[in-house]
Amino acid sequence: MAPRALDYESLNENVKKVQYAVRGELYLRASELQKEGKKIIFTNVGNPHALGQKPLSFPRQVVALCQAPFLLDDPNVGLLFPADAIAKAKHYLALTAGGLGAYSDSRGMPGVRKEVADFIERRDGYPSDPELIFLTDGASKGVMQILNTIIRGESDGVLVPVPQYPLYSAAISLFGGSLVPYYLEETENWGLDVNNLRQSVAQARYKGITVKAMVIINPGNPTGQCLSESNLREILRFCYQENLALLGDEVYQQNIYQDERPFISARKVMMGMGPPISKEVQLVSFHTVSKGYWGECGQRGGYFEMTNIPPKTVDEIYKVASVSLSPNVPAQIFMGLMVNPLKPGDISYEQFIRESKGVLESLRRRARMMTDGFNSCKNVICNFTEGAMYSFPQIQLPPKAIEAAKRAGKVPDVFYCLKLLEATGISTVPGSGFGQKDGVFHLRTTILPAEEEMPEIMDSFKKFNNEFMEQYDDRSGYSRM
Amino acid sequence: MAPRALDYESLNENVKKVQYAVRGELYLRASELQKEGKKIIFTNVGNPHALGQKPLSFPRQVVALCQAPFLLDDPNVGLLFPADAIAKAKHYLALTAGGLGAYSDSRGMPGVRKEVADFIERRDGYPSDPELIFLTDGASKGVMQILNTIIRGESDGVLVPVPQYPLYSAAISLFGGSLVPYYLEETENWGLDVNNLRQSVAQARYKGITVKAMVIINPGNPTGQCLSESNLREILRFCYQENLALLGDEVYQQNIYQDERPFISARKVMMGMGPPISKEVQLVSFHTVSKGYWGECGQRGGYFEMTNIPPKTVDEIYKVASVSLSPNVPAQIFMGLMVNPLKPGDISYEQFIRESKGVLESLRRRARMMTDGFNSCKNVICNFTEGAMYSFPQIQLPPKAIEAAKRAGKVPDVFYCLKLLEATGISTVPGSGFGQKDGVFHLRTTILPAEEEMPEIMDSFKKFNNEFMEQYDDRSGYSRM
Ligand SMILES: Cc1ncc(COP(=O)(O)O)c(C=O)c1O
Numbered sequence: 023m024a025p026r027a028l029d030y031e032s033l034n035e036n037v038k039k040v041q042y043a044v045r046g047e048l049y050l051r052a053s054e055l056q057k058e059g060k061k062i063i064f065t066n067v068g069n070p071h072a073l074g075q076k077p078l079s080f081p082r083q084v085v086a087l088c089q090a091p092f093l094l095d096d097p098n099v100g101l102l103f104p105a106d107a108i109a110k111a112k113h114y115l116a117l118t119a120g121g122l123g124a125y126s127d128s129r130g131m132p133g134v135r136k137e138v139a140d141f142i143e144r145r146d147g148y149p150s151d152p153e154l155i156f157l158t159d160g161a162s163k164g165v166m167q168i169l170n171t172i173i174r175g176e177s178d179g180v181l182v183p184v185p186q187y188p189l190y191s192a193a194i195s196l197f198g199g200s201l202v203p204y205y206l207e208e209t210e211n212w213g214l215d216v217n218n219l220r221q222s223v224a225q226a227r228y229k230g231i232t233v234k235a236m237v238i239i240n241p242g243n244p245t246g247q248c249l250s251e252s253n254l255r256e257i258l259r260f261c262y263q264e265n266l267a268l269l270g271d272e273v274y275q276q277n278i279y280q281d282e283r284p285f286i287s288a289r290k291v292m293m294g295m296g297p298p299i300s301k302e303v304q305l306v307s308f309h310t311v312s313k314g315y316w317g318e319c320g321q322r323g324g325y326f327e328m329t330n331i332p333p334k335t336v337d338e339i340y341k342v343a344s345v346s347l348s349p350n351v352p353a354q355i356f357m358g359l360m361v362n363p364l365k366p367g368d369i370s371y372e373q374f375i376r377e378s379k380g381v382l383e384s385l386r387r388r389a390r391m392m393t394d395g396f397n398s399c400k401n402v403i404c405n406f407t408e409g410a411m412y413s414f415p416q417i418q419l420p421p422k423a424i425e426a427a428k429r430a431g432k433v434p435d436v437f438y439c440l441k442l443l444e445a446t447g448i449s450t451v452p453g454s455g456f457g458q459k460d461g462v463f464h465l466r467t468t469i470l471p472a473e474e475e476m477p478e479i480m481d482s483f484k485k486f487n488n489e490f491m492e493q494y495d496d497r498s499g500y501s502r503m
Numbered sequence: 504m505a506p507r508a509l510d511y512e513s514l515n516e517n518v519k520k521v522q523y524a525v526r527g528e529l530y531l532r533a534s535e536l537q538k539e540g541k542k543i544i545f546t547n548v549g550n551p552h553a554l555g556q557k558p559l560s561f562p563r564q565v566v567a568l569c570q571a572p573f574l575l576d577d578p579n580v581g582l583l584f585p586a587d588a589i590a591k592a593k594h595y596l597a598l599t600a601g602g603l604g605a606y607s608d609s610r611g612m613p614g615v616r617k618e619v620a621d622f623i624e625r626r627d628g629y630p631s632d633p634e635l636i637f638l639t640d641g642a643s644k645g646v647m648q649i650l651n652t653i654i655r656g657e658s659d660g661v662l663v664p665v666p667q668y669p670l671y672s673a674a675i676s677l678f679g680g681s682l683v684p685y686y687l688e689e690t691e692n693w694g695l696d697v698n699n700l701r702q703s704v705a706q707a708r709y710k711g712i713t714v715k716a717m718v719i720i721n722p723g724n725p726t727g728q729c730l731s732e733s734n735l736r737e738i739l740r741f742c743y744q745e746n747l748a749l750l751g752d753e754v755y756q757q758n759i760y761q762d763e764r765p766f767i768s769a770r771k772v773m774m775g776m777g778p779p780i781s782k783e784v785q786l787v788s789f790h791t792v793s794k795g796y797w798g799e800c801g802q803r804g805g806y807f808e809m810t811n812i813p814p815k816t817v818d819e820i821y822k823v824a825s826v827s828l829s830p831n832v833p834a835q836i837f838m839g840l841m842v843n844p845l846k847p848g849d850i851s852y853e854q855f856i857r858e859s860k861g862v863l864e865s866l867r868r869r870a871r872m873m874t875d876g877f878n879s880c881k882n883v884i885c886n887f888t889e890g891a892m893y894s895f896p897q898i899q900l901p902p903k904a905i906e907a908a909k910r911a912g913k914v915p916d917v918f919y920c921l922k923l924l925e926a927t928g929i930s931t932v933p934g935s936g937f938g939q940k941d942g943v944f945h946l947r948t949t950i951l952p953a954e955e956e957m958p959e960i961m962d963s964f965k966k967f968n969n970e971f972m973e974q975y976d977d978r979s980g981y982s983r984m
């Protein structure tokens with residue numbers, strides 16, 4: 023019998039090619055172990071609330087009221103909700119097309135897009151146009167939409183950092199394009215060298231690929247680096263010279279754990295460079311409610327902002343967005359609240375600041391604890407997490423461990439991470455899921471486990487690692503196990 | 504200078520090919536008029552809350568509590584929320600991975616998928632497997648995911664009813680496949696004739712197209728018909744014979760306005776037919792929280808259920824779903840509440856029944872008012888809306904109106920609908936957006952305007968239509984205007 027439409031043999035080859043390690047073999051094994059009753063510490067994905075981070079109270083109060091607008095007429099509402107949350111709920115309900123149950127415009131509510139534009143203007147010092155801002159169900163969906171718009175086929179290439187967050191490689195595969203890698207320099211604190219970029223583009227062109235766009239992740243995932251202003255200028259100049267659109271993934275812009283290199287947006291740098299660059303380079307910037315001190319991953323709220331994109335293209339993107347009708351409305355309100363936070367004097371201001379500072383300061387301490395913890399382990403070296411939510415230590419696997427992995431039919435870092443998972447319950451992602459240089463191995467973990475659990479986790483990691491290294495040490499008798 | 508990556512000339516051709524009339528020219532014009540201060544009645548999309556339908560209280564209470572879980576510890580919570588809403592909120596919070604702010608599994612929360620499976624089993628009388636149910640951000644996203652999995656390229660075809668909900672044509676264009684139309688018979692109450700199907704498939708094959716799947720929309724959008732059990736059997740037999748996967752869009756399964764043909768799911772009919780059909784035909788069924796008496800469109804919640812899909816394919820679909828991490832969590836809870844509604848004896852039961860019955864009974868009356876209203880107009884004939892949320896009257900345009908449209912550079916039904924919009928503020932979608940036979944014209948409107956406004960709307964439609972018909976009447980002196 024002929025294969026049926028949904029038999030594996032018949033499927034879209036691009037679907038089959040997609041790889042997505044963040045929820046790959048390690049995650050699936052961890053889920054199994056969890057079902058069997060093992061305690062798992064999920065550090066495979068930046069999902070703060072899953073590891074105990076509490077939501078900020080104020081935005082949750084506002085969205086709860088928007089979900090139950092009939093409470094606004096209840097004389098007791100003031101017993102459970104502060105007056106500023108009540109006022110904000112009324113504000114956002116008035117922006118909807120009929121409450122949270124009505125589809126919004128496919129680009130998101132005009133009122134919230136205006137709030138996003140105002141935020142960008144305050145942040146960067148240059149005006150932003152709400153008509154060029156689209157709200158999305160998380161940044162992932164926005165990135166996919168833009169890549170789908172750009173990629174025509176195999177001979178269209180997109181420059182992606184290596185290591186990278188695998189959303190990019192996955193989406194490029196799904197849309198049938200070509201990933202053009204550029205390497206970040208581990209020994210340069212994961213910095214970006216424009217000469218590398220130039221080489222990558224030249225090599226791709228030699229293979230007949232039209233390189234159309236470049237992705238930057240700033241602050242970096244999995245690498246945690248923050249790009250300096252001068253680095254961003256070089257990148258923008260490069261994009262201008264090479265006629266590349268720049269996709270700026272800035273979802274971690276609030277997650278900064280050092281003071282030398284504060285976050286600066288690609289758009290601000292570009293506008294500051296003046297024409298022709300500020301008028302010519304096509305830039306799409308992405309943001310989300312999933313990260314920062316919000317961590318509202320499950321709500322699925324994001325936006326992208328377009329600069330120097332012609333109206334006819336904006337219309338096309340709008341049209342395709344319309345096919346799925348509307349981004350979810352509650353998360354649009356979270357986005358409004360995120361870009362338009364409470365101000366001194368608001369009733370809930372003190373609590374809001376206390377909660378958000380609490381999250382950020384603890385993340386900063388955890389970034390330090392983790393880096394130091396990894397660097398205290400045998401055969402592990404790790405750059406400091408300057409920003410974002412991840413640590414990406416290099417694991418120097420002894421030759422015997424690599425052999426053992428081969429015998430087990432596993433990529434060496436997968437082998438290491440699986441053993442780590444079985445021994446400790448720590449669920450990480452092997453560096454191969456993000457890309458790394460040949461023969462160099464990493465793992466990625468989030469810095470999100472609860473601060474009070476961090477010492478124990480790092481101890482248990484160290485114990486596992488040092489035993490593993492001993493087991494496969496050249497000089498050890500255990501090596502043939 | 505060479506075109507840049509996001510200039511119109513450079514874009515993905517499949518993106519450009521997409522057409523989506525529900526938010527097309529008419530909608531854009533209506534939005535403009537609204538900005539200018541004109542009162543617009545948006546009947547272009549099935550968006551009940553935007554036209555004043557109130558949300559059901561109980562599910563909103565539950566989700567509000569899940570958004571603000573700290574309320575559960577507040578001694579005053581009982582003043583604003585009934586005890587069963589509090590209990591349900593605790594139930595769903597316990598199913599999440601860390602509240603609404605945590606990404607869930609990419610297929611949705613296991614606990615809710617189990618509730619969906621139980622619902623399907625109760626509805627159909629056959630067990631359903633939660634592992635084969637994926638929660639999605641609305642049914643649209645599910646449909647797109649499955650079509651993306653199936654379509655490899657231009658020579659893969661999907662049978663789609665004409666007229667159809669343009670999600671299907673749009674998604675098939677976007678993924679680069681071929682739409683294979685089969686016509687519904689207006690004079691047979693929009694019934695489906697298997698001989699037509701056979702012809703459509705034969706013609707497509709003749710052109711070198713591999714027909715891989717067939718879409719049914721039951722109850723129909725825009726046509727409103729309900730498929731009978733015998734019709735569904737024929738379709739399933741046909742899919743079996745022709746080796747087609749069946750995609751069953753059943754989002755309107757609760758919206759039924761007559762008693763002769765109650766909703767019956769494709770899955771129930773298929774299971775009842777026994778092997779080989781029940782074991783061989785690959786079926787994917789779609790559902791949503793956007794329709795029924797819920798109308799929670801803005802929340803973006805849906806699911807699809809797969810039958811006879813091999814595990815390797817399910818893994819591929821899971822992998823691609825993982826790239827965007829997680830469907831939104833609040834809407835997953837709405838889905839749980841929808842498939843697992845209150846029972847007699849629950850504190851909120853009476854209110855829930857009153858509210859939901861109120862919505863459905865009013866929809867039934869409005870379906871009748873609209874059909875009758877259209878049939879009382881000159882040159883308009885209209886089948887009764889048996890189910891779903893739409894009326895799809897045929898507008899018999901006089902030759903002079905068709906000429907006038909041509910002179911204005913418009914498709915005739917677009918011309919008519921634009922005039923209707925300008926004259927009355929009623930924002931409909933021209934039949935050409937859904938597909939129709941050559942030379943036959945329709946418009947689609949929802950039956951959703953508030954019941955008390957319906958007489959006035961139908962009067963204003965009739966007045967416009969009859970004047971329009973007179974103006975372009977062969978025997979009228981106005982015809983050259
Ligand atoms: C670099 C980067 N971009 C985008 C995303 C997507 O986030 P979301 O889709 O939740 O907004 C993530 C999530 O981890 C990320 O790390």
Ligand SMILES: Cc1ncc(COP(=O)(O)O)c(C=O)c1O
Binds near residue numbers: 724
């Ligand atoms: C036939 C049909 N299918 C699917 C959908 C999509 O609904 P949603 O994405 O809101 O679940 C609609 C919406 O109008 C529809 O009419």
